[in-house]
Amino acid sequence: MCKQTVIELSVNNHPGVMSHICGLFARRAYNVEGIACMPVNGGQTSKIWLLVNADDRLDQMIKQVDKLEDVLLVERYDSGHPVFAKMAEFVQ
Amino acid sequence: MKMSGAEIIIKLLERQGVRTIAGIPGGANLPLYDAMGKNGNIKHILTRHEQGAGFIAQGMARVTGKPAVFFATSGPGATNTLTAIADAKLDSIPIICITGQVPLSMIGTDAFQEVDTYGLSVPITKHNFLVRSAEDLLRIIPDAFRIAASGRPGPVVIDVPKDVQMAEVEFDEWPELGVPDATPELFHGEIEHAAAMINRAKRPILYLGGGVILSDSSAEALAMAEKGAIPSVLTLMGLGAIPSGHPLNLGMLGMHAARYTNLALEECDLLIAVGVRFDDRATGKVSEFCPKAKVIHMDIDPSELDKIKTAHASVRGDVADVLKALLPHIEQKNRAEWNGRIESLRTAHPMIVPGADDPTSPYGVILKAAELAGEEAIVCTDVGQHQMRTAQVYPFTRPHRWLTSGGLGTMGFGMPAALGAALAAPDKPVICFSGDGSIMMNIQDLATAMEYDIPIKIILTNNNALGLVRQQQDLFYGQRYVASDYDKCVDFIKIAEGFGIKAYDLGNCDDPAVTLAEAIAAPGPALIHVPVSPNEPVYPMVAPGAANSQMIGGENHV
Ligand SMILES: Cc1ncc(C[n+]2csc(CCOP(=O)(O)OP(=O)(O)O)c2C)c(N)n1
Numbered sequence: 106m107c108k109q110t111v112i113e114l115s116v117n118n119h120p121g122v123m124s125h126i127c128g129l130f131a132r133r134a135y136n137v138e139g140i141a142c143m144p145v146n147g148g149q150t151s152k153i154w155l156l157v158n159a160d161d162r163l164d165q166m167i168k169q170v171d172k173l174e175d176v177l178l179v180e181r182y183d184s185g186h187p188v189f190a191k192m193a194e195f196v197q
Numbered sequence: 198m199k200m201s202g203a204e205i206i207i208k209l210l211e212r213q214g215v216r217t218i219a220g221i222p223g224g225a226n227l228p229l230y231d232a233m234g235k236n237g238n239i240k241h242i243l244t245r246h247e248q249g250a251g252f253i254a255q256g257m258a259r260v261t262g263k264p265a266v267f268f269a270t271s272g273p274g275a276t277n278t279l280t281a282i283a284d285a286k287l288d289s290i291p292i293i294c295i296t297g298q299v300p301l302s303m304i305g306t307d308a309f310q311e312v313d314t315y316g317l318s319v320p321i322t323k324h325n326f327l328v329r330s331a332e333d334l335l336r337i338i339p340d341a342f343r344i345a346a347s348g349r350p351g352p353v354v355i356d357v358p359k360d361v362q363m364a365e366v367e368f369d370e371w372p373e374l375g376v377p378d379a380t381p382e383l384f385h386g387e388i389e390h391a392a393a394m395i396n397r398a399k400r401p402i403l404y405l406g407g408g409v410i411l412s413d414s415s416a417e418a419l420a421m422a423e424k425g426a427i428p429s430v431l432t433l434m435g436l437g438a439i440p441s442g443h444p445l446n447l448g449m450l451g452m453h454a455a456r457y458t459n460l461a462l463e464e465c466d467l468l469i470a471v472g473v474r475f476d477d478r479a480t481g482k483v484s485e486f487c488p489k490a491k492v493i494h495m496d497i498d499p500s501e502l503d504k505i506k507t508a509h510a511s512v513r514g515d516v517a518d519v520l521k522a523l524l525p526h527i528e529q530k531n532r533a534e535w536n537g538r539i540e541s542l543r544t545a546h547p548m549i550v551p552g553a554d555d556p557t558s559p560y561g562v563i564l565k566a567a568e569l570a571g572e573e574a575i576v577c578t579d580v581g582q583h584q585m586r587t588a589q590v591y592p593f594t595r596p597h598r599w600l601t602s603g604g605l606g607t608m609g610f611g612m613p614a615a616l617g618a619a620l621a622a623p624d625k626p627v628i629c630f631s632g633d634g635s636i637m638m639n640i641q642d643l644a645t646a647m648e649y650d651i652p653i654k655i656i657l658t659n660n661n662a663l664g665l666v667r668q669q670q671d672l673f674y675g676q677r678y679v680a681s682d683y684d685k686c687v688d689f690i691k692i693a694e695g696f697g698i699k700a701y702d703l704g705n706c707d708d709p710a711v712t713l714a715e716a717i718a719a720p721g722p723a724l725i726h727v728p729v730s731p732n733e734p735v736y737p738m739v740a741p742g743a744a745n746s747q748m749i750g751g752e753n754h755v
Contacts, residue, residue: 121319168500
């Protein structure tokens with residue numbers, strides 16, 4: 106099995122942000138295995154967690170995501186993130 | 198103050214210094230046009246197709262380096278802009294497209310002339326906006342100017358629903374102007390490391406691209422080349438970064454480079470890549486590009502670093518800042534041995550220019566036109582053999598005078614871009630080299646040239662074929678010319694005259710050089726028709742996907 110990584114993004118919260126981010130991955134034929142998103146601080150911004158396979162294109166993907174105007178911060182969790190562990194319970 | 202959304206947009210554009218906007222009106226952006234009419238300080242250029250408006254904006258932006266604006270209505274107006282926007286994305290050109298949209302309440306209902314402009318433009322813009330309230334315009338318009346011009350420039354789309362254009366807003370003061378963000382800070386370690394590598398190298402080559410033009414660092418690039426005696430190659434987008442006659446200038450690299458240029462790159466031990474993105478038309482087969490060289494890559498866009506070629510050293514920053522910081526660390530050298538080797542390559546494998554002295558030949562007309570138009574001229578092209586020939590032989594002397602569709606390679610770019618250039622720089626001669634295939638893609642804007650009396654000179658080399666495609670069929674598809682030859686001819690002289698443009702035929706005149714001189718000197722727009730043979734390939738050529746060392750044609754037989 107391929108090693109997975111979680112990318113945590115802080116983004117502006119408005120319609121369209123998700124299509125920028127997902128579109129970026131789709132255009133480069135890079136599958137997003139899991140997605141979670143929740144508003145923070147009353148909804149001005151959101152956090153998005155992306156579960157992705159860590160292949161050798163990942164560094165380039167992260168740089169491209171970081172370039173998006175609506176993306177405020179990118180963090181990478183190579184040893185996974187509890188958000189997906191909790192979510193997994195719903196899809197067992 | 199109380200104003201409508203449309204009035205706010207126009208006033209904010211005026212405050213940003215916008216004086217000319219190209220576009221086409223329609224139901225969904227009529228409030229914007231009405232506000233422009235009332236304001237009166239912005240000149241509108243009515244094109245005949247929105248793609249032309251986009252390329253006019255590009256022409257303005259490429260010449261001035263500042264964001265230029267164009268307008269389209271919703272639906273078909275917006276979809277017609279997409280090619281010009283995508284073109285700007287690939288060449289990092291700051292343009293702002295403002296589209297009308299159906300009213301907010303009707304978005305998503307498949308209303309008349311509704312299309313998801315926001316969704317369509319996501320992958321081809323640097324950023325885009327769907328404006329949801331007129332107040333937001335006070336933030337979004339300056340932001341669009343900031344984003345388009347900051348860092349690596351690029352296109353921005355602002356989609357404005359009609360009701361947002363009409364809504365009235367009370368506000369106290371105008372927002373700050375949108376200006377580019379400060380350039381990123383440099384890491385001194387990176388600069389010193391790069392300098393040490395350059396000073397240590399025996400056979401370095403500077404590889405200069407569009408980033409040098411966009412960051413206005415031609416002077417620094419030249420100073421670096423001269424101080425370190427470093428021979429330099431240019432990408433298609435970098436032409437003009439250093440003067441073509443300069444002894445350290447080896448011209449364009451890649452698919453249609455002179456043989457000595459690509460051969461020199463084979464031998465270099467250090468490639469200093471400045472504001473380039475290792476496009477495949479420049480590198481050929483990447484794994485065989487500069488096989489003996491270490492690579493230093495300098496770029497403002499961190500995602501370009503290590504994207505295609507992993508650099509041994511990268512320097513992130515605005516290349517103007519980077520070159521300025523590097524210069525004091527570069528040792529003064531003459532590199533006599535390396536430059537001597539380059540000279541012998543140049544002599545043994547020169548650029549062969551057939552018909553250079555004949556103003557009715559494909560190369561000759563470019564050289565003659567350059568001589569007649571002078572050093573101040575702005576040169577635009579469409580896409581094809583005529584474009585590659587111009588890139589190969591035109592004597593460029595300065596930046597921001599060479600406008601060509603590099604990344605997307607869009608036929609139809611040349612003529613409207615030339616209109617934009619002439620609008621932005623009315624004191625300079627503007628010439629456009631086009632082909633009979635390309636000019637057809639935006640020929641309707643001959644009417645725009647006529648209507649506003651914009652003095653562009655279009656030099657149309659007519660081979661009655663899609664020349665560059667035909668050349669590929671010639672070389673790689675067994676000379677089966679499928680869909681690349683036109684069976685019948687159109688009469689471009691009559692077409693131009695029908696559009697109210699003066700036309701000159703170099704194929705049917707007593708002295709072509711005199712006729713060309715007359716056409717270039719005449720006031721107003723003109724089309725100069727040059728019939729040429731379809732059987733004249735652009736050489737040398739590297740087959741798509743092959744290594745740059747495997748050049749076809751253009752050998753020196755003397
Ligand atoms: C919009 C668009 N469609 C198709 C192409 C593919 N293409 C590249 S060059 C070329 C032929 C150009 O012919 P012409 O403008 O007559 O120039 P020539 O090569 O004959 O000088 C074509 C069809 C393109 N670059 N752009």
